[in-house]
Amino acid sequence: MTEIANNGSSRRQSGLSESARLELIETAKRYPIKRSAVLHGLRLVQREAGFVTEAGMREVAALLEMTPHEVYDVATFYTLFHLRPKGEYLIQVCRTLPCALGGAESLLSHLEQRLGIREGQTTPDGKFTLVTVECLAACGKAPVMQVNDRYHEAVTMEQVDRLIDQWRKMPPEQDAGRTTEKTADKGARRG
Numbered sequence: 405m406t407e408i409a410n411n412g413s414s415r416r417q418s419g420l421s422e423s424a425r426l427e428l429i430e431t432a433k434r435y436p437i438k439r440s441a442v443l444h445g446l447r448l449v450q451r452e453a454g455f456v457t458e459a460g461m462r463e464v465a466a467l468l469e470m471t472p473h474e475v476y477d478v479a480t481f482y483t484l485f486h487l488r489p490k491g492e493y494l495i496q497v498c499r500t501l502p503c504a505l506g507g508a509e510s511l512l513s514h515l516e517q518r519l520g521i522r523e524g525q526t527t528p529d530g531k532f533t534l535v536t537v538e539c540l541a542a543c544g545k546a547p548v549m550q551v552n553d554r555y556h557e558a559v560t561m562e563q564v565d566r567l568i569d570q571w572r573k574m575p576p577e578q579d580a581g582r583t584t585e586k587t588a589d590k591g592a593r594r595g
């Protein structure tokens with residue numbers, strides 16, 4: 405919990421809203437032991453604050469009769485949880501072997517160059533966060549990256565350039581609504 409305390413001052417310290425608290429309490433009733441709902445609790449915190457806050461973890465711990473350390477351990481185990489504010493567009497590049505062989509390193513370098521940040525960083529305008537993750541379960545279409553909830557498979561540099569230009573002008577909600585782009589990207593080996 406030391407890391408939480410050290411970094412906590414720069415984070416939004418909100419916990420769960422009343423409706424989220426009630427949702428977590430109801431969800432926990434479905435399990436023989438309350439702590440089984442911890443992933444749901446962390447998802448609620450992240451959904452409301454944009455990342456997993458210290459206050460949120462403490463509140464989940466209290467509601468599920470866990471220690472804050474136990475909740476923190478779960479939050480740091482899964483890459484889908486973020487303990488710091490992230491950019492509007494979270495770009496996750498797969499670094500596992502099939503994607504590495506398929507050009508993930510070049511893809512990451514290209515993204516770093518285009519965005520002007522290194523892996524693990526967020527652009528100063530808060531628009532993009534760039535991270536690497538383990539297998540995204542689309543190994544046959546390497547290299548693969550996930551951007552917010554959308555997969556981009558067999559990604560080319562040209563495709564990356566085009567997407568970054570689009571994302572710079574577009575809020576994520578608008579991008580998420582463009583279902584034709586999602587279909588076009590899936591399995592397509594072009595830009």
Ligand code: FES
Pocket residue numbers: 498499500501502503504538539540541542543544546548
């Ligand atoms: S190795 Fe990249 S998706 Fe599985």
